Amino acid sequence: xxxxxxxxxxxxxxxxxxxxxxxxxxxxxxxxxxxxxxxxxxxxxxxxxxxxxxxxxxxxxxxxxxxxxxxxxxxxxxxxxxxxxxxxxxxxxxxxxxxxxxxxxxxxxxxxxxxxxxxxxxxxxxxxxxxxxxxxxxxxxxxxxxxxxxxxxxxxxxxxxxxxxxxxxxxxxxxxxxxxxxxxxxxxxxxxxxxxxxxxxxxxxxxxxxxxxxxxxxxxxxxxxxxxxxxxxxxxxxxxxxxxxxxxxxxxxxxxxxxxxxxxxxxxxxxxxxxxxxxxxxxxxxxxxxxxxxxxxxxxxxxxxxxxxxxxxxxxxxxxxxxxxxxxxxxxxxxxxxxxxxxxxxxxxxxxxxxxxxxx
Amino acid sequence: xxxxxxxxxxxxxxxxxxxxxxxxxxxxxxxxxxxxxxxxxxxxxxxxxxxxxxxxxxxxxxxxxxxxxxxxxxxxxxxxxxxxxxxxxxxxxxxxxxxxxxxxxxxxxxxxxxxxxxxxxxxxxxxxxxxxxxxxxxxxxxxxxxxxxxxxxxxxxxxxxxxxxxxxxxxxxxxxxxxxxxxxxxxxxxxxxxxxxxxxxxxxxxxxxxxxxxxxxxxxxxxxxxxxxxxxxxxxxxxxxxxxxxxxxxxxxxxxxxxxxxxxxxxxxxxxxxxxxxxxxxxxxxxxxxxxxxxxxxxxxxxxxxxxxxxxxxxxxxxxxxxxxxxxxxxxxxxxxxxxxxxxxxxxxxxxxxxxxxxxxxxxxxxxxxxxxxxxxxxxxxxxxxxxxxxxxxxxxxxxxxxxxxxxxxxxxxxxxxxxxxxxxxxxxxxxxxxxxxxxxxxxx
Numbered sequence: 001x002x003x004x005x006x007x008x009x010x011x012x013x014x015x016x017x018x019x020x021x022x023x024x025x026x027x028x029x030x031x032x033x034x035x036x037x038x039x040x041x042x043x044x045x046x047x048x049x050x051x052x053x054x055x056x057x058x059x060x061x062x063x064x065x066x067x068x069x070x071x072x073x074x075x076x077x078x079x080x081x082x083x084x085x086x087x088x089x090x091x092x093x094x095x096x097x098x099x100x101x102x103x104x105x106x107x108x109x110x111x112x113x114x115x116x117x118x119x120x121x122x123x124x125x126x127x128x129x130x131x132x133x134x135x136x137x138x139x140x141x142x143x144x145x146x147x148x149x150x151x152x153x154x155x156x157x158x159x160x161x162x163x164x165x166x167x168x169x170x171x172x173x174x175x176x177x178x179x180x181x182x183x184x185x186x187x188x189x190x191x192x193x194x195x196x197x198x199x200x201x202x203x204x205x206x207x208x209x210x211x212x213x214x215x216x217x218x219x220x221x222x223x224x225x226x227x228x229x230x231x232x233x234x235x236x237x238x239x240x241x242x243x244x245x246x247x248x249x250x251x252x253x254x255x256x257x258x259x260x261x262x263x264x265x266x267x268x269x270x271x272x273x274x275x276x277x278x279x280x281x282x283x284x285x286x287x288x289x290x291x292x293x294x295x296x297x298x299x300x301x302x303x304x305x306x307x308x309x310x311x312x313x314x315x316x317x318x319x320x321x322x323x324x325x326x327x328x329x330x331x332x333x334x335x336x337x338x339x340x341x342x343x344x345x346x347x348x349x350x351x352x353x354x355x356x357x358x359x360x
Numbered sequence: 361x362x363x364x365x366x367x368x369x370x371x372x373x374x375x376x377x378x379x380x381x382x383x384x385x386x387x388x389x390x391x392x393x394x395x396x397x398x399x400x401x402x403x404x405x406x407x408x409x410x411x412x413x414x415x416x417x418x419x420x421x422x423x424x425x426x427x428x429x430x431x432x433x434x435x436x437x438x439x440x441x442x443x444x445x446x447x448x449x450x451x452x453x454x455x456x457x458x459x460x461x462x463x464x465x466x467x468x469x470x471x472x473x474x475x476x477x478x479x480x481x482x483x484x485x486x487x488x489x490x491x492x493x494x495x496x497x498x499x500x501x502x503x504x505x506x507x508x509x510x511x512x513x514x515x516x517x518x519x520x521x522x523x524x525x526x527x528x529x530x531x532x533x534x535x536x537x538x539x540x541x542x543x544x545x546x547x548x549x550x551x552x553x554x555x556x557x558x559x560x561x562x563x564x565x566x567x568x569x570x571x572x573x574x575x576x577x578x579x580x581x582x583x584x585x586x587x588x589x590x591x592x593x594x595x596x597x598x599x600x601x602x603x604x605x606x607x608x609x610x611x612x613x614x615x616x617x618x619x620x621x622x623x624x625x626x627x628x629x630x631x632x633x634x635x636x637x638x639x640x641x642x643x644x645x646x647x648x649x650x651x652x653x654x655x656x657x658x659x660x661x662x663x664x665x666x667x668x669x670x671x672x673x674x675x676x677x678x679x680x681x682x683x684x685x686x687x688x689x690x691x692x693x694x695x696x697x698x699x700x701x702x703x704x705x706x707x708x709x710x711x712x713x714x715x716x717x718x719x720x721x722x723x724x725x726x727x728x729x730x731x732x733x734x735x736x737x738x739x740x741x742x743x744x745x746x747x748x749x750x751x752x753x754x755x756x757x758x759x760x761x762x763x764x765x766x767x768x769x770x771x772x773x774x775x776x777x778x779x780x781x782x783x784x785x786x787x788x789x790x791x792x793x794x795x796x797x798x799x800x801x802x803x804x805x
Contacts (some may be wrong), residue, residue: 205552239718290776338769342777346705349552356614
C-alpha cells in the first residue's frame with residue numbers, strides 16, 4: 001500500500017501542477033496570440049491582394065498584347081514591354097506563396113523558371129510546334145521566356161518587326177505564354193476564395209499545416225533569392241566566375257527591381273503586411289536573438305539587404321563590371337538566411353518532414 | 361548467501377512461459393505493422409533508394425548498400441520474419457532473419473537514427489535466444505518443438521531489464537538544467553500545439569511545460585519500479601498508457617508509443633497472461649510436455665548476458681569522456697536513450713576551395729534529402745562524412761577541391777543561433793573517430 005500511495009502522490013502532484021497552472025501561471029499572464037487572426041491577415045490581406053494585383057497586371061498585359069496585335073505600332077510595342085515588366089514585378093510578390101492553390105498548379109515552376117533556355121526557345125520559335133506544359137519547356141516559358149522574347153532578340157525596332165511578321169511564330173509564342181499567366185492568375189485567385197477558410201482555421205504547427213508550410217516557403221524562396229537571383233550570377237557556385245546571363249530578367253536588365261519586389265514579398269509573408277504576422281507570433285512567445293527581439297532582428301535583416309541592394313544601380317552592370325560591389329548585399333543575405341533557417345522555425349516549433357523523429 | 365539466492369531466483373527459477381508468449385506475439389505483430397507502415401508511406405523509396413548518399417555509422421562504412429530491389433526484398437523478409445515471430449513459426453530462423461535484416465537496414469544511414477530502432481534491434485537480438493515459441497506456436501503445432509510451460513526467469517527478466525533500462529536512462533537524460541529549470545524544449549513544443557482539444561489551452565502557460573518536464577522525468581525514472589511491484593502495477597500501467605498516448609498525440613514519434621505500451625505488458629503476472637491467452641489455449645493441445653528443455657545448457661549464457669548488460673549500462677555514459685555540453689556537440693549522444701530532449705536547428709553552408717584558393721558554395725539540397733540536411737546541419741560527424749563526399753564529387757567534376765569548409769550556425773532550445781564549428785577547419789582533412797573533435801566551438805550559455 002505504501003508504494004501505491006507514493007505512486008499516487010506523484011500522479012496527483014503532476015495532475016495538480018497541470019491543473020493549478022490555470023489559476024496561477026508562473027510569471028506574467030501569457031498574451032494569448034490569435035493564430036487564426038494572423039493567418040486571416042496573411043491570407044486575406046497579403047496573399048489575396050498580391051494575387052489580385054498580379055491578375056490585374058496580367059489582364060493589362062493581355063490588353064496590351066491585343067492592342068499590339070491590332071496595331072503593330074512602336075508605341076504599342078513599348079506599352080507591351082511596360083505592361084510585361086509590371087506583371088513580372090507583381091508576380092514577385094506572389095512567388096513566395098507556393099502553398100495551397102499555387103502549389104496545386106506548381107505555379108513557381110510554371111511562371112518563373114530562370115534562366116530561360118534560349119536554345120530551346122529558338123527551336124520552339126523555329127518549328128512553331130511546342131507544348132509549353134511539357135517538362136522540356138519548363139525553362140522556355142513564362143516570364144523569363146517573354147523577357148527574352150521582348151528584350152533579348154534585338155533592339156526594340158527589330159523585335160517589334162519580328163513580332164509583326166506573319167512569317168514566324170514569335171507573336172503566337174508570346175500569346176501562348178501570356179495565356180498561361182492569365183490562366184494561372186485566374187485559377188489561383190479563384191481557388192484562394194475557397195482556400196482561405198481552410199488556411200486560417202488550421203493553426204497547428206505540424207508538417208503540412210499552413211504555419212509550417214509558410215515558414216518553409218519563406219525559407220525556400222529566400223534560398224532562391226540568395227542563390228538564383230544573386231549568388232549564381234555572381235559566381236558563388238562557379239569558383240567566382242560570374243554568370244551574368246543567369247540573372248532573373250537579364251534581357252530587360254530589370255533584375256534589381258524584380259529582386260527588390262521579391263524580397264518585399266518574402267518580408268510581407270513574414271510580417272503579415274500591416275497586421276498580425278509571424279513577427280507578432282514571435283513576439284508573443286518572447287523569442288529573443290542576442291538580447292534583441294528575434295522579430296526585429298529578422299526585419300532588420302530584410303532592411304539591411306534592401307539598403308545594400310539600393311546602392312547598386314543595375315545587377316547586370318554590377319556583375320559585368322564590378323562584381324565585388326555586390327559583396328555587402330550578399331553578406332547581408334548570408335546573415336539573414338541563418339535567422340530564417342534556424343531561429344525562426346526552431347522558436348515556432350515547426351516540423352520539416354513527415355518522417356518519424358525522436359528528438360533533434 | 362541472500363544475494364546468491366536472489367540471483368538464482370531471478371535467473372534460474374522456473375516460471376510460467378505465458379508472459380513471454382504474449383510478448384512474442386505482440387512484438388512480432390507490431391513489427392509487422394511497423395514494416396507495413398514504413399513500406400506504405402513510401403519511405404523505402406524516400407529514405408533508402410532516392411538519396412544520393414547515405415551517412416554511415418562509425419565503423420560500418422564497409423557495409424554494402426542494397427540495390428532498389430534488394431531493399432524491397434529485405435523489407436519483405438522483415439515482414440515475413442515478423443509474422444514468423446508472432447506466430448512462432450520457424451521461430452529461430454525468423455528471429456535471426458528479423459534481427460539481421462532490421463539491423464542491416466538500420467545501419468545503412470545514421471541520419472535516420474532513432475532510439476526506438478536501436479531498441480528494436482536489441483530486443484530482436486534477445487529474442488533469438490529466448491524459448492518464446494515453446495507454447496501457443498505454429499512450431500509446437502507442427503511438432504517441431506515440444507510444448508513447455510516453464511522457462512527460466514531470466515528469459516523474462518532480461519526483457520524487463522531492457523525496458524527498465526530505456527526508461528531509466530531516458531529519465532537520467534532529463535536531469536539537466538535546460539529540461540528541469542528552463543522547461544526546454546517543451547516550453548517551445550507545447551505552445552506550438554495549443555490548438556489541440558482539451559489540453560491545448562493549457563499549453564500557452566509556461567507552468568504546463570514545467571509540469572510536463574518534471575512529470576516526464578519522474579515518470580521515466582520510476583515507472584519500471586512501479587511496474588515491477590504487483591500492488592502498483594495497474595496504476596503504473598495506466599500511467600504508461602496515458603504518457604505514451606500523450607507523447608504520440610504531441611510529437612511525430614511514430615510507432616514508439618505503441619511499442620512501449622505493448623512491451624511493458626511483460627511486467628504483468630503469469631496469471632494475467634494465462635488469462636489473456638485462455639481463448640487460444642486449445643490451439644496447442646499436446647500430451648507431451650517438456651519441463652526441462654528450456655533450462656538445459658543454461659550455464660554458459662551467464663557470461664555473454666552479463667557482458668551485454670554491462671555494455672548497456674555503461675555505453676550511454678561515454679559522453680562523460682567528452683568535455684562540454686553533450687547536447688551541443690553530440691559526441692556520445694546516440695545509443696543513450698535520449699528521446700525528445702532538445703529543440704535544435706542548424707544551417708550549414710559548405711564551401712569548396714580549389715588549389716588556386718578560389719571558392720564556391722554548395723547547395724545541400726542538390727545532394728541531401730531534407731531529413732539528411734537537417735541532421736547533418738547539427739551533427740559534426742555527419743559534417744565530416746559530407747565533406748569527404750563533396751571533395752570526391754567535385755574532384756570527379758574536374759574541380760580540384762582541396763578544401764571543404766563549412767559555416768554552420770545552430771540554435772538549441774531557443775537560444776540565439778551561433779557559430780557551431782570553426783569555419784577555417786578543412787573538414788575534408790578530418791577523420792571521424794572516438795577522439796574529441798576540437799573544432800566544435802564550445803557552447804557558452
